[in-house]
Amino acid sequence: METLLALMVGALIAAAVYLMLARNVLRFLFGLILISNAANLVIFGSGGLTPEAPPLIAYGASAPPGGVANALPQALVLTAIVIGFGLFAFALVLVYRGYQNLGTLDSEEMRIAEPRE
Amino acid sequence: MAAGSAKRRPLGGTPGIVSIALPAAAFAWFCLLIPQVANGPLFWSVEWVPSLGVEIGLWIDGLSLLFALLITGIGTLVALYSSAYLGGDDHYTRFVCYLLAFMVGMLGLVLSDNLLALFVFWEVTTISSYLLIGYKADDPASRRNALQALVVTGTGGLAFLAGIVLIGAAGGGFQISQLPDLSEHVLYPAILVLVLAGAFTKSAQVPFHFWLPNAMAAPTPVSAYLHSATMVKGGVYLMARLNPSLGNSEAWTIALCAFGGVTAVFASIMALKQTDIKQVLAWTTLMALGTLTLFIGAGTEAAIKGMVVFLLVHALYKAALFMVAGLIDHGTGTRDANVLSGLMKAMPITFIAAIVAGASMAGLPPLFGFLGKEYLYDAALEQDVLSRGGVLWVAGCAFAASALMVAAAGIVAWRPFVGPKAETPVKPHEGPWGMWIGPLILAALGVAFGVIPSLSTIVLEPAATAVMGAPVPVELKLWAGVTPALILSLITFATGFLLYWKHRAIRRGLGRLRDRADPAWDGIMDGVAGGSKWLAKTVQAGSLRTYIFITFLTLAAVLLTTIWRTGALPSAPPLDDLRLKHWSILIFITAGAAVAAVTNSRMTAIAALGTVGVGVALVFIIFGAPDVAITQLLIEVLQVVLVAVAMLKLPHMKPDVVSRIRGWDLILALSIGAMTTVVMLMVMTTPLDLRITQFFEATSAPIAHGRNIVNVILVDFRALDTFGEIAVVAIAALGAYALLRGTRRNT
Structure with a gap:
């Protein structure tokens, strides 16, 4: 499964980079979503893949049974998902506001601050 | 210039009298010190910046006293002269301030016992002389020449500062009176070059001489003061002052004799x-x-x-x-x-x-x-x-x-x-x-x-x-x-x-002799300005696409270097015990990503992104992370809702802009993707260090009294991080709210 996960991450990153290089900022935004997902998978996968054993401690026990999934990357990914969403939401509003004011979604046309000479 | 103005007051009024009285009093004081100094140097010090070892220490020996007498004595006469020459000028008071600031800087320069303090006063003279030379600020030539003096002497000053730091390192301190002979030290060549760069620019030695004749744009009293007794002699003072500790080498002798001799004859x-x-x-x-x-x-x-x-x-x-x-x-x-x-x-x-x-x-x-x-x-x-x-x-x-x-x-x-x-x-x-x-x-x-x-x-x-x-x-x-x-x-x-x-004949004969240093300075300044403009236009092209492209190109280079330096490509772990669910997740995610990348329809893109999100959630589920999966699904839904709402207000993606296959972008994207896969394989085939996880597993229940280790980490062990995360989301929400409100008001 490690190989498949690596392939998935590669595919996600490739699609994300391609989208982020587009002139349409909406596509950039889609790329942002994909790259966030890819990053989360990278963190998750780096902690090792352990099938079907969530890091839970049974009642009466003081430690989980051996061989449960790595809890640390899960905690990190949880944080990362939420932060990624915050970033996405803000960027979306920025795109929306940009379109309201500038009337375009083409980043090459957004030249208020750095006019073309 | 100012002569004959109706506003003329005797001695230039209050500012004039102050500017004459202060140096006169100082001159008298220094005169009283003459007999004492003849018997040996005087010391006096207070701490200034104790943490850096900077103190305002006065060290009055013969050299300091000679300069101090010149500065205050000639300063008094120049101030008197100025009161008659400029006393009626509108900006005379300002002039007096510059002049006194300069005088203080110059006195501090010659009296300081600490090299760092000396440097501060050195810069005071540079800046106040800039103001004095550019006194006729409505004249472009005057401004240009003042700036030239500032740039030349200021650059030299920076070199001097570097030299001081090295002297401090080599001599074990910044007390001039305590400096040992440094001419055998390993840092000596660097010190020599840097200190002389400061001294030669300040004292206008060829080839840094050009600013001095140009500084004649200043009012005449300034020329009399700066160019006779004081500023230009700051460099001479420095060389004389450091002669005991730096002067015992052949390099010093050759450099000073060569530059000094050429300057003297050429000038x-x-x-x-x-x-x-x-x-x-x-x-x-x-x-x-x-x-x-x-x-x-x-x-x-x-x-x-x-x-x-x-x-x-x-x-x-x-x-x-x-x-x-x-x-x-x-x-x-x-x-x-x-x-x-x-x-x-x-x-x-x-x-x-x-x-x-x-x-x-x-x-x-x-x-x-x-x-x-x-x-x-x-x-x-x-x-x-x-x-x-x-x-x-x-x-x-x-x-x-x-x-x-x-x-x-x-x-x-x-x-x-x-x-x-x-x-x-x-x-x-x-x-x-x-x-x-x-x-x-x-x-x-x-x-x-x-x-x-x-x-x-x-x-x-x-x-x-x-x-x-x-x-x-x-x-x-x-x-x-x-x-x-x-x-x-x-x-x-x-x-x-x-x-x-024969001087008239000689002058005619010299007619063709041009001093090329001044035009060369213009050339350098134009070059700097042009170079900066080119650099700014190249680096800050104003194109988001270019910035992102360069960023990813850098990432690609870093990844490639890393892989190349690591050597052998990782061997992929065996593909056995893979089941249908694994393959289906792979297809979910890669297909979703591919569709999202190429589609021109917004709805298709949203659907594809949703597919990817669900695929990622599935990965979390089957590898023991139910909490993460739940969060992922929730966020996924929220994202789709937000995008859908936004779509109502946003235009369709123009196929003519986006559907064109962008060759270089595609190559870059695919190579970064491939390299990420390789790196990911490397990471996952490296043995894990599980010590932190084991700590959490061992302490979660006994200490934090929680049975879901992931939750315990989030709300207990790393509670501050989680708090920070909440703050980030809140700030993003505030920002988004502000942007939306702004829209309403403006439209």
Whole structure:
């Protein structure tokens, strides 16, 4: 499964980079979503893949049974998902506001601050 | 300029009186110190920045005192002169502030015992001289020249600062009085180059000389002050001050002799070429600075003695002559040596001051200038540095400069006053007393020190001792018998008079000699400006796409280097025990990503992104992370809702912009993707360090009383991180809210 996960991450990153290089900022935004997902998978996968054993401690026990999934990357990914969403939401509003004011979604046309000479 | 203004007040009103009284009081105080300093240096210190070891320490030895007396003494006369010259000017008060700031900076520079404090005052003089040179701020040339002086001396100042840091490292401290001899230290070459860069720019040695003649854009009193007694001698002071700790090497001797000698001779030739008498004086100042540098470099006892005598000589006559130039300008409306003639009757007092100061400049007996030249020649002829070639070089430079100086003195101090009366823009008249009293006093001092040399030795002897780092007896005699120096002097006079007699022909002959340093400076500045513009336009092209492309290109380069340096590609783990669910997730995610990347339909894109999100959630579920999966699904839903709402207000994606396959983008994207896969395989085949996880597993229940370890980590062990995360989301929400509100108000 490690190989498949690596392939998935590669595919996600490739699609994300391609989208982020587009002139349409909406596509950039889609790329942002994909790259966030890819990053989360990278963190998750780096902690090792352990099938079907969530890091839970049974009642009466003081430690989980051996061989449960790595809890640390899960905690990190949880944080990362939420932060990624915050970033996405803000960027979306920025795109929306940009379109309201500038009337375009083409980043090459957004030249208020750095006019073309 | 300001003369004759209706606003004229005696002595320039309150600001003028303050500017005269302060240096006068300081001068009196320093005079009282003369006997004490003759017996040994005075110390006095307070801490300033204790953490950096910076203290304001006053260290008054002979050299400091000589400079302090010049700064305050000539400062008093210049302030008096300014009150008459500029007293009616609208910005006179501002001028006084600059002048006093400069004076304080200069005094601090020569009195500081700490190199860092010295540097601060050094920069004070740089900045205040910038303000003084650019005093006529409505004149573009004046601004340009002020900026030139600032850039040249400021750059040198930075080099000097670096040199100071190295001195501190090599000498173990910044106390000048405690510095050891550094000439054997491994850092010495770097220190030498950096310190001399500071000193040479400040003291306008060739090839950094060009700013000084341009600084003549300043009002004449400033020229008299900055270019006779003070600022330009800051560099000379520095070299003299550091001579005991840096001066014991051949490199020091060669550098100072070479730069000083070339500056002296080149500047005196350029002086003959000028027709503006103020420019003549500016170039002769360069000559004096070159000479002083040359003799500090020579470094023998006689050379140092000659140096300090000449330092005082030059300060006295040069300040006087600059003031004379201002008087002539004021009295006739021109400074053109070709026009000025026959002023003797109309300006008798000016003439007396000029002829006496000029005679001192030419080195005629019985004036102090004669003594200055004699002792220079003495030193040049007997000094034994660097064998006979060195003697020839020093003596040759000193002789050439002195002879040319005789001619320059004639042009400035004799030529304008004799001959037939000439037509000038203003009918020639004498200036107010405040303007002629200064040059008269300075000229009189030149006579007094010449006739009774012992008057000056009480100051000069401790000064020479301080430069040498060892006692130097200074005994000055007007008549020392027929010596080689006297014979050389007579030859100098003969040559000088001949040069003066022929100076118009020589000037015509020199017509083609151009000083290329000033245009070169313009070239450098244009180059810097052009280069910056090019760089800004290239790096900050204003295209988001370009920025992102470069960012990813850098990422690709880093990844490639990493993989290449690691060597062998990782072996992929075996693909056995894979089930349908694994393959289906792979297909979910890769297909979703591919569709999202190429579709032109917004709805398709949203659906594809949703597929990817669900695929990622599935990965979390099957590998034991139910909490993460739940969060992922929730966020996924929220994202789709938000995008859908936004779509109502946003236009369709234009196929003509997006559907074109962008070749380079595709190559970059695919290679980054592939390299990420490789890196990911490397990471996942490396053995894991599970110590932190094991700590959480072991302590979750007993200490934090939680059974879901992930939750315990989030709300307990890393609660502050989670708090930060909440803060980030809140800030994002606030930002989004502000943007949306702004829309409503504006539209």
